[in-house]
Amino acid sequence: MKIGALSWSGNNIGxxxxxxxxxxxxxxxxxxxHRDHLNTYDGPETLLVLNGWFLDETENWPPSDRIKPIFFGFHVQKRARANxxxxxxxxxxxxxIGCRDPGTTEFIRSLGVDAYLSYCATLTFNAPAQRNPDSIYFVEANSGPFGDIKSSKGLKIKNVSHRFIDVPWENRLSYAKGVVETYGRLAKYVVTSRIHCAMPCVAMGIPTAFVGPDNYRTRIIDEVGIPRLNKPSFWNKIFAGKVANLPQLVxxxxxxSRITTDLTARIERALKQ
Structure with a gap:
């Protein structure tokens, strides 16, 4: 049996x-x-963890019988639910079916299928051995009127995007690995509107605030306990020099540990079958 992983189209490295x-x-x-063409896969039998956001091509479901799936961190977007x-x-x-969020868990259970809230594998990242934090990262969080300020309380201010345009997925995957490692090495604090920035950073022990939308897709933020912050309040604290008053590490x-144990056990069982 072969071992597979998902590839994607689009410009979001999340x-x-x-x-x-x-x-x-x-x-x-x-x-x-490719996530949106699992139905056409005709290679050798392949173990594949189906994690993440499904599905752009809503009619391209279910996956090929050549795929041996492990559903973990599975999220069904509303437009794909009917199919x-x-x-x-x-x-x-x-x-x-291990689901990323409560909404997907409830949906899968409504179909008479056993489902549970597995959360997301992005909560299993470990911080690099060499950690020397010197920056506050705004990841698609727009530092607003303070964008021209280069440092605060001795920390550098860095604005980062998780979006690319027309970049091959192989390059995006390499960048994704590198950017997570960079946060792990250099981020003293992260404020982001991206759940797949917030979760890896919290997993690596970085104090993180979420300023994205509050909806069914982002409820995992609340489930995990990552604080949501009002942007002006966050800025005022940072640039008034009150870094110590920011939310503490979650x-x-x-x-x-539970997520890691669950996922690795499911992979080991599947490999033995």
Whole structure:
């Protein structure tokens, strides 16, 4: 049996961060399979963790029988739910379905399929051995009127995007791995509107605030306990020199350990079958 991982189209490296997170727990990868074309895969039988956001091409479901799926960190976007529901028997054959968020968990259970809240593999990243934090990272969080300020309380201010345009997915995956490592080495504090920035950073022990939307897709932020902050309030604290008053590090060690144990156990069982 071959070992697979998901590839993606699009310009959001949050998807690639999810693939990088899963790869940590797998044997060496033999093949990358595009998330939106799993139904056309006709290669050797391949173990594949189905994690992340499904599905752009809503009719391209279910996956090929050549794929041996592990559903973990699975999220079904609302537009894809009707077609996923029509193929509930496919999910039933591969239960339990580990879901990234409460909304997907409830949806899968409504189909008569065993589902549970697995959370996301991006919560299993470890910080690099060499950590020397010197920066506050605004990751698609717009530092607003303070964008021209270069430092605060001795910390550099860095604005980062998780979006690319027309970059091959191989390059995005490499960048995704590098950017997570960079946060791990250099971020003293992170404020972001991206869940797949917030979760890796918290997992690596970085105090992190989330300023993105509050909806069914981002409820995992609240489940994990990552604080949501009002942007002006955050800016005022930083640039008034009150870094010490920012929210403290959220300890997710127990959650991280549970997720890691769950995912690695499911992979080991699948490899023995």
């Amino acid at each position: 998807d690639d961060i999810q693939t990088a997170a899963v790869i940590q727990h797998l044997p060496p990868i033999d093949v990358f399979i 996923v529901a029509r193929h509930a028997e496919y999910l039933k054959r591969h239960e339990p 300890d997710i060690s127990a959650t991280k």
